[in-house]
Amino acid sequence: MKSSKFYVVTSLVGVVLLLQSCSESNDTNSNAESSTEMTESDNENQNSEETGDSNHEEGSDDNLENDILDDSNILKLVNKKYSLSEDYIPEDLVNLEVPTVLENAEVNQLSKEAADALKEMIDYAKEENIDILARSGYRSYKTQVQLFDNYVANHGEEAANQFSARPGESEHQTGLSIDVTSESVSYQLSESFGETIEGVWIKENAHKFGFIIRYPEGKEEIAGYQYEPWHLRYIGNDMAQNIYESGLTYEEYLVERGIDIEI
Template sequence: MKRYVSVILVMGLLLSGCSKEKKEDKEAPVLTLKEKRIQVELNSKVDYQSFIEKAMDEVDGELISVVKYNEIDTSQIGQQEITYTLKDKAGNETKQTMIVDVVKYFKNKIFSPTQVKPEIVKNPEDITVLVNKVHQLPQDWEPNDLEPIIDSKFRYLRKEANAAFTKFYKAAKAKGIEIYSVSAYRSYQKQKINWENQVKVFGEEYASLYSAYPGRSEHQLGLAIDISYKNQGDNLTEKVASSDIGKFIESDAYKYGFILRYPKDKVSITNYGYEPWHIRYVGVDLAKKLHKQGITLEEYYKEA
């Protein structure tokens, strides 16, 4: 009996000792950033920690204060990188890198696309693709399904976008709304000429506000179209917003898969001036989502 009790006691001690052993920490801490790419102003100070969204370890807890990072030189225009490194007490390490474009902002808070090294998009045929000052189409890319639009045999959209625009156009006409296309698909070369003319006549600041650098124009996608309430004269101005077609764009464009690409209250996000005449086809599902949430394509991809 004593021997039996001794065995039980020994086993109990062994089990008790095992339960007190700490499990080895082999799990790397979690480190996430708020942005993948940002633009900062020339000669500005950078708040490096403000871009950290989460720095957490399952064992050590919150670790934002111990995240290490390299500093960048904001006195030089161009692309740089900030690498954030987080190491927990057990020595497990995680790294995240953020691309930084150091740019010179104009007084209107717009920066020139000429100062930015763009990312070449890999899916230009996707109707939801993001093209802007930092996302560029391949220079030789052009749509293979362009069709003349309903009110001009000299202007083109991609097949799906054209079908949607035809419905939008007819719906406007049915309401007695005047609607005229002004510009649709533009090739890389045509956009190059357009950009250079804008710079020559109005200067780089104005061109950066209202014109896209070649390769970074939505018009090259064959999914964007500029429309107005009149077909001649100074027809692409903010007056479009208060016209019947401008109001129809705001209220109904999303139902046909189009979005107002450059809203008045989103200039700091799109980095383009307010263009109440420029609509972009993204498909009905995404257009409805963006309209409901009141966000731009930039904001959508940031959240994705």
């Protein structure tokens, strides 16, 4: 874990250059505080009046197997073994209607269903005096090419692959993943977020709104990336609830369901 933290911290300057180039300018002197949004890497249910009515049923295992291979499905499995096509862009990207950290237009987008669920979750958290902000959402294949190449140039390919996704292997390209943060971690992406009031709230409640913590602590070998308490993946209420109760990663849960995937 210590080495992963080292790579994230030492990569700050390179990341911010890439983000800024995707939005308003190519400013090579961007502040390092805007950098870590590009780092990756992936209770009981409340009723629908509290958490919304966007609740996909999992269906049969045969359907599930098809769903996880469908680029446009909210259950699409994306990792180092299962990637998105180079030309895949979500058709229903919308601008986020929640507090955000960055001005970058690209990362302040999600697919509509995920964006609606995120707004509902953040609004609900606010009612409990928990302030959560969105830091990095959708990222295009092109942005991921630039990001990963920059990490390789600065740290080498083996090191970069520990905390960043290769192009096509990033969940952010689905438009269904969001990195969240809070004032308690200076609006950055840090493992310490998991120990904050906001991070604990996310861990205990995100599944009620269809999100899972995609890269849990202690599951690095399976998930493929370092522990990221800030990285949420939208997969719908039913699946999120089941995975939360199982204590498994997405990959482990699919295997438990009898889905033949490579881990």
